[in-house]
Amino acid sequence: MRILVIGRGGREHAIVWSLRKSPKVTALFCAPGNGGIAELAECVPITEFQFAEIAEFVRQNAIDLVVVGPDDPLYEGIVDYLEEHGIRAYGPNRAAAEIEGSKVFMKHLLKKYEIPTAAYEAFEDYEAALAYLRKLGAPIVIKADGLAAGKGVIVASTLEEAEKALKEIMVEKQFGASGNRVVIEEFLQGQEMSLLAFVDGNVVKPMVPSQDHKPVFDGDKGPNTGGMGTYSPVPHIPQEIVQQALDTIVKPAAEAMVKEGRPFRGVLYAGLMITADGPKTIEFNARFGDPETQVILPRLKTDLLEIILATLEGRLADLAIEWSEEAAVCVILASGGYPGSYPKGLPIEGLDAVGGALVFHAGTALEDGRLVTSGGRVLGVTALGRDIADAREKAYAAADRISFEGKQNRTDIALKALNAMK
Structure with missing residues (x-):
């Protein structure tokens, strides 16, 4: 199959990396992509919002499937547009993407269907x-x-x-x-947890849980960012709590969207707070999380393309999805000044010295054959290990070998899990 992935960040790099492993993939493209994605797929100079240009590229290059990564084009109706032009696309339509596009809509939905939230x-x-x-x-x-x-x-x-x-x-x-x-x-107190699921209407297939670190500095200090690091699993949150979140929040939300005439198809992401009163909803997103994807997809044993095709063909309920027992930790390397203003075009060194770690590019570009910074979050360094401690050690060892001027990263990713298990 010939596949086009839409997006340019670390999430899309992880999606491309995962799809690349499928024996069914014969050609892989990404619009617009980034410096790292260019090593795995042909990057196309079309932005996420050039719907007509994307459709034309699909026609001219005999693309079989479009996979949409970011939230903005989903909310702007890219899936609706592509389907109206006879193009198969993976992701929720505009009406379903409202669950992320409007927090007011989302909160009213949860209240109407008595789904736990603040x-x-x-x-x-x-x-x-x-x-x-x-x-x-x-x-x-x-x-x-x-x-x-x-x-x-x-x-x-x-x-x-x-x-x-x-x-x-x-x-x-x-x-x-x-x-x-x-x-x-x-304000809710407790442990945060991200629980993503592959969804097709009332059919919900959960992914492995993960935990993000939103604030820019150690100890959850400073302004919020897009995410400074993640880990999976979340060993200090019991499986029965994860199941409770699935049964009382994720599944009811998917069912509520069907009842509202907005059936969801794609990846539904629940941002949760595990409180003393049980799991409560912080937010819903209508796509893979970033940087959650960078620790979830490396643990996925089932072919991602098979899951996508099963969703589009109404077979998701019958598909068994398997996950690795290994743990994964991702450390985000960001530009100096992020999440405020930051410089661009700074050379990146050390990517050939990360050993067995995975490096997912977020804000990088190729200039005259050299890799440089081009965004706030530059790279996500992911390592797999026998447990959180092992994966964390490997991820930080690899991250320390990468350098660019002004590089900043949190040093406490996954410590919440390790400290809670002492």
Whole structure:
């Protein structure tokens, strides 16, 4: 099969890497791709939002399947567009992608179907939101309604921080139109967990759980990012809790979308908080997570293409999906200044010295044959091991061998698991 992957980040590199292993794949393309993806697939200079150009490329190159990685084009309706033009595509349509594209829609859906989540209110008026904020106090969580590259959620520990965040979102429009509405919700305490699933309507096939590290600095300090590292499994969260999350949150959400006339097909990602009262929903995403994908797909034993085809052909319920018992840890190497402004075009060295680790490129480019930085999150270094400690040691050893000016990374990825198991 000839396949086109849409996207340019570490998630898409991991998807391309996984698809490359399938014996059914005869040709692999990526639009627009990055410096690392170029080693596995032919990168095409078409952006994620050039729907007509993508469709034309598919026709001219006899592409059999399009796999969409990022959230933005899904929410803008790329799957609808491609299917209207007779092109087979993997990912939710525009109506189903609303579960990520609007936090207000998502929260209302959870409330309607009594799916566990934090108490909340939604606002379009800044003064009304401010009054509610002052009434509740801190700690509290403020979320921009729309997509914001994983950065539109602010966990405020003081009222001053909360008021500042609300002003930045609704008045200063830090996230543009995504901040026209906000969700203000109670602060939940507990362990975070990401639980992704392959979904086709009411059929839900869970992936192995993982845990992300959103804040930029060690100890979960500093502003939120797209994610600074992940690990899988999450050994300090019992399997019965994972099953409870699946039974009370993920499956009911998929069923709710069917009842709403928005059946979900693709990867449904539940961001969860494991509280003293059980699992509660923080968010839903309508695609593979980044950087969760970089630890989940390396543990997948079943052919990813087989799973995608089974979903598109209505066979997902009958497919047994197998996972490796090995643990995986991913450490993100970011540009200096991220998640604020950062330089680009800095040479990257040491990629040939990482041993058996996997390096998934996120913000890289090829300039005159040389690999340079081109984004905030530059690389994700993933290692597999017999357990979390072993995988963590290997991942950091490999990450330390890679260098570029201003490189920053957290040094405590997966320590929550190790400390909890002592």
